[in-house]
Amino acid sequence: MALTDRTTPQDVALNTDLYELTMAQGFWESGLNQGEACFNVFFRECPFDGGYAVSCGQGQIAELVENFVFNEDALEYLAALPAPGGGLLFKQGFIDYLRDFRMHVDIWAPREGDLIFPREPLVRVQGPVIDCQLLETALLNLINFQTLVATKTARVVTAAQGHAVSDFGLRRAQGPDGGLAVARASYIGGASSTSNVLAGKIYDIPVFGTHAHSWVMAFPTEIEAFRAFAKSSPKNCVLLLDTYDVHQGIKNAIKVAKEMEEAGERLAAIRIDSGDLAKLTKETREAFDEAGLSYVKISASNDLDEYTIQSLFAQGAPIDSFGVGTKLATCDPQPSLGGVYKLSAVRNSKEEPWLPKIKLSEQAYKRTLPGIMHVIRFVDDAGRPIGDQIVDDSVAVGNSTIAVDINDPLTTYDFTGATGIELLEQIIDDGKRCKEPDTIVVAKERCRDSLMRLDPAVKRFLNPQTYPVGLEPGLDKLRHELARTERRTASKTR
């Protein structure tokens, strides 16, 4: 989603679930629009059974918040919506309220490319309760998918061991915006380039491409197709070998590579897109080396993900670069991060103290954390993260470096002696950006550095170690107290 490039202000405000608007009307009508709330975007489990996630999408929040207005066209649509039980869904007074509506929230978030763990705020929003509520769907729509793609890409890039990975996912994405989000987030997560031309233009990401099987099929013979491509793209020549038969394709490509040498050009690479990639790339490498063409690189594609790439290298496949499409763009096998947006505190006005809130559930994992939370990441002398502490300053016990595990209160972590770094930064003040977002190149470097410093046991795909995340003791105590009192008093029938 590139709001300024592709979305009109009207779209921004209506790109939401209906209930955000009916709740906003309810808050407006019940006088609670004077009240303030604090909401957090977070997820409950790391995606892909992995040990971490890469925060992404936060760089586009400012565009969303600053452009959040209802124009006449949108208001006209809302004003005419019928209520299922008869009459209209929205009152004219509320429509008028929306006409003048501007966001007055304050927002904190981790930097794009920073690692993030379950229960930590991916975004923390504070402000008028209506403003907070109206942002829910759009924020989730923005953060959920990009964080998931950046995380998937980080895994693929880790498996690729320094070899280039290009995003080929546009054709399997959810429309143009889906493709743009994939390209942006995968670049931050570590991809070197994208096949998506529009993403290249909008985000200044390097674009990359070869040719398709159809190119070969459009010519009478494969070698004529190869020759024509070499002539047309001599400085960008990657030949696809598997249209008919890879072994014959190797012979034809070697022949054309020799012809290119005579013309003073060099075949950049070949690509294989089907069959046994481990076996075929070894045979290809051998044939090209024997022909004195060891400079020709080998590129592979075909339903790749972190597991197939890991397996290919385990088999010694001599692959120099990867095109990763479907499984990156759809984040197969986990196409959703499951990020949610939950209330954690309310107050009647800006002047009053916050009242922490939790949501309970029969399902323990659906219970939320209360308060105005921020995160301290503790790092050792080499800058390696050793654990995170979630803190609510209003209940913090001195400067405790103890953290109580969220799921297992009998486990505590002691970060004494480590250096604490603040993970969240304020990016929005009263509805306006108070800091320009980082460029995606900066976010990409941050992601790479963070992954380099992360314990390999947390990074591995199979049964990763759980990175320690705990509650500051005061927050842990508050959570237990609230769970008891909410059950007892808040649901009481009056």
Add this chain to the structure above:
Amino acid sequence: MALTDRTTPQDVALNTDLYELTMAQGFWESGLNQGEACFNVFFRECPFDGGYAVSCGQGQIAELVENFVFNEDALEYLAALPAPGGGLLFKQGFIDYLRDFRMHVDIWAPREGDLIFPREPLVRVQGPVIDCQLLETALLNLINFQTLVATKTARVVTAAQGHAVSDFGLRRAQGPDGGLAVARASYIGGASSTSNVLAGKIYDIPVFGTHAHSWVMAFPTEIEAFRAFAKSSPKNCVLLLDTYDVHQGIKNAIKVAKEMEEAGERLAAIRIDSGDLAKLTKETREAFDEAGLSYVKISASNDLDEYTIQSLFAQGAPIDSFGVGTKLATCDPQPSLGGVYKLSAVRNSKEEPWLPKIKLSEQAYKRTLPGIMHVIRFVDDAGRPIGDQIVDDSVAVGNSTIAVDINDPLTTYDFTGATGIELLEQIIDDGKRCKEPDTIVVAKERCRDSLMRLDPAVKRFLNPQTYPVGLEPGLDKLRHELARTERRTASKTR
């Protein structure tokens, strides 16, 4: 993707993979831009291990094709792109060619909402080879995801046995366009409504919503929250019971329902979003019935899909409607249709006969079908489809009603006596629409009728029967001949 509403012409042409443009330049340079090609969008296996797919997205092809132009901004970007080996990627002559480029393709497609099976064209494109190539990515981006979502929804709606299903997926979609595509395709696939307000406005889909847990948490007590919502939305009142404790929530909701009755209003429904939905909905139904509130409906949500809904009804859960979000918007557990776009014929000019083409592969399932294909669906006297025949008229053996299975040439189907119906219709003639797309309401009705007529054995989720799809004998023969000759001659080194 709603092109006219949300995408500028510049976006349409650049929403593509880079290799489409480098190939286009190659075709332009090698003189093959006089040539014509025929491409087909198709998938190789039904999604979700199911027995069918619902074709969707075709209604937006006309917007894509008619708006496919490169503006100066796009051309400037392309003209400046560097080639990896030095110099520029695109020649000035080709940039000038793109400046005047307009689509001159003819397109055939099945109607939206029609059932479609593996290997059948979801779109058939004919025309200048460059035009066909430049459409590839955008068509796949449009058709792949919407067909997948419509299919997923058809399954969910089948499981719901006539109870309403609402799309709640926006927050887990790939940006705003992803959310719009989900809403549009799920409506065609059988959803009654969407939570997505923008989709409601653009596509005229009924919008639906309740309230969130945050609504309850923003008030001092649950019952105050319920009362405030009933007051604000008396004609649209659905109360969410599981913020703290469902059993207390039931008592509070009954109390508020009685208060609403006194005020001459009616509580429409309650919603449960966590916990054991089978158990909790039964308890809720019982409590409301005992309180004389049997008119209050029960709505359920929480990571639902066709399997959980089927299981809930198998347990006798008294649920009246479903909100289905994450697993619908992401098409979990198969987030990609895997639709491809393959060349099936070429000719040197409009006046010459078509030369059929196939792509071979070590992997049998990656081999393609040749020719200018259309599909005849055979139906019995009751209008029930009994099998499909893929035909290339130029090689057809009389009016054969025999079809040879694509994967197993020893199996043939005999459709003698059944009525043949043409599945594809022409929608684009020389780059312009020659037929207005159906409304999504018409497509939705077509989908419902088609599913009603489909053999239940093909519709079931577990080990569905394979719907018979075969090649007209002439096409089967052509395919075998081509496979032999292509291997022998086309890859020959000259």
